[in-house]
Amino acid sequence: MPEKFDAIVVGAGPAGIACAYELAKAGVSVLLIERGEYPGSKNVMGGVLYRKMMEDIVPGFHKEAPLERPIVEQRFMMMDKASAVTFSYKGMEWAEEPFNNFTVLRAKFDQWFAQKAVEQGALLVCETVVLSCIVENGKVVGVRTDRPDGEIRADVVVLADGVNSLLAKSLGFHKEFRPDEVALATMEILKLDKKIIEDRFSLEEGQGCTIELFGDATKGILGTGFLYTNKDTLSIGVGTLLSGLIKHKIKPYELMEYVKRHPMIRPYIQGGEPQEYLAHLIPEGGFKSIPKVVGAGVLVVGDAAQLVNAIHREGSNMAMTSGRLAAETIIAAKGREDFSEASLDEYRKSLMGSFVGQDMKKYKDATHHFDKFPQYFEQYIPMMNRAASQMLTVDGASKREKQKKIWRDIGNFRQKFRIAKDFYRAWRVMK
Numbered sequence: 001m002p003e004k005f006d007a008i009v010v011g012a013g014p015a016g017i018a019c020a021y022e023l024a025k026a027g028v029s030v031l032l033i034e035r036g037e038y039p040g041s042k043n044v045m046g047g048v049l050y051r052k053m054m055e056d057i058v059p060g061f062h063k064e065a066p067l068e069r070p071i072v073e074q075r076f077m078m079m080d081k082a083s084a085v086t087f088s089y090k091g092m093e094w095a096e097e098p099f100n101n102f103t104v105l106r107a108k109f110d111q112w113f114a115q116k117a118v119e120q121g122a123l124l125v126c127e128t129v130v131l132s133c134i135v136e137n138g139k140v141v142g143v144r145t146d147r148p149d150g151e152i153r154a155d156v157v158v159l160a161d162g163v164n165s166l167l168a169k170s171l172g173f174h175k176e177f178r179p180d181e182v183a184l185a186t187m188e189i190l191k192l193d194k195k196i197i198e199d200r201f202s203l204e205e206g207q208g209c210t211i212e213l214f215g216d217a218t219k220g221i222l223g224t225g226f227l228y229t230n231k232d233t234l235s236i237g238v239g240t241l242l243s244g245l246i247k248h249k250i251k252p253y254e255l256m257e258y259v260k261r262h263p264m265i266r267p268y269i270q271g272g273e274p275q276e277y278l279a280h281l282i283p284e285g286g287f288k289s290i291p292k293v294v295g296a297g298v299l300v301v302g303d304a305a306q307l308v309n310a311i312h313r314e315g316s317n318m319a320m321t322s323g324r325l326a327a328e329t330i331i332a333a334k335g336r337e338d339f340s341e342a343s344l345d346e347y348r349k350s351l352m353g354s355f356v357g358q359d360m361k362k363y364k365d366a367t368h369h370f371d372k373f374p375q376y377f378e379q380y381i382p383m384m385n386r387a388a389s390q391m392l393t394v395d396g397a398s399k400r401e402k403q404k405k406i407w408r409d410i411g412n413f414r415q416k417f418r419i420a421k422d423f424y425r426a427w428r429v430m431k
């Protein structure tokens, strides 16, 4: 191995691989270090991969990547204890080229993506933990690994080491994240016959569906559940802010079992054989939790930079885009032979100008708002279910009587005013 590289990328998730791929493609010598046995071995994702951001890096990837199913329908289930109001969009335009999104299994997908970076010329080293950055005269000049003689030098180091990013923390870029800034998600992969999946989710051969679960899926705690179709498996999971788990004294695996037994979910997963059980943190603090992302000789990308849009469950696309933008900055900085903080700050500017920065900013108060006012999940979703049940049950009562009953259920004038205020506030934080 050479003693010095142009760039070292720490972490072979979507952010790190995207960055290494783009650097290698431009002829920059790059070392990609991964602590897992192989890329993807440590990675967890419900499984929606966004085509556009991947296409920006590897055009035509869907023809060869190990994808599960193109998603043709997205459902949103507002759950109460034994009912659900479900919205959905199904579009046949998503069933054809160029497709929209795909479900993936990260253990397979990350390996394939990393191999593409290797084909471009990146050097991938697995089973190696980066312990710290080497800092000299205030500039990051390399990394220390857990290998014997494990110091490696580079002009620039990219931290793509995921949500905890101990490396960014040790550089003083962020503090320990608070329990209301990170969600803990658990998920299971259940084996099920292909044909059964298609019948249960009303899909034609090869097509996929996602269901996002709100309300009782998390027992009213701020968070979501999900149920996604893969080729011959289902991915089911549930995640809530750590602060919610602590406050409600619920263990993540209890929530997972609760979702699996829920009468709205049970029929979909019946007979599914558990294959894998996974748990992972998700950065959900939003815009205000983004740490410092640039220093002299160092950039931070993906989950390490807390780039997740929890409202739209987008993370992998932000990770890839940030990795790509970091690579573009490094290529330009190499042309100038200037890896100072001022030179690398181009990355922060292009990140904030891209959809990543704009969307993070748009929802900057959303998570904290819904965390502060738990009634959206605890009260309003059950209320919506009661109203639907009332209106759709044909029991001889006139529709006007039913409307009156629903109106009474909402509460007295003060409660109605409070609800109107809550919906106005929700609109303000989402607009």
Ligand code: FAD
Pocket (backbone or CB within 6 Å): 010, 011, 012, 013, 014, 015, 016, 033, 034, 035, 036, 039, 040, 042, 043, 044, 045, 046, 047, 048, 049, 050, 128, 129, 130, 131, 160, 161, 162, 163, 185, 186, 187, 237, 239, 279, 280, 281, 282, 301, 302, 303, 304, 307, 308, 313, 314, 315, 316, 317, 319
């Ligand atoms: P990661 O994927 O976490 O990769 C970091 C890599 O760094 C890992 O491979 C790790 O092993 C390695 N590493 C860490 N420390 C070191 C070290 N010191 N030395 C060497 N290597 C190191 N996003 C979506 O877009 N769609 C979804 O449907 C979706 N669902 C999700 C469901 C769950 C349950 C979870 C947990 C997340 C989900 N996300 C989803 C978010 C998405 O997974 C992340 O945003 C994305 O993986 C971030 O990519 P990354 O490369 O920044 O980090």
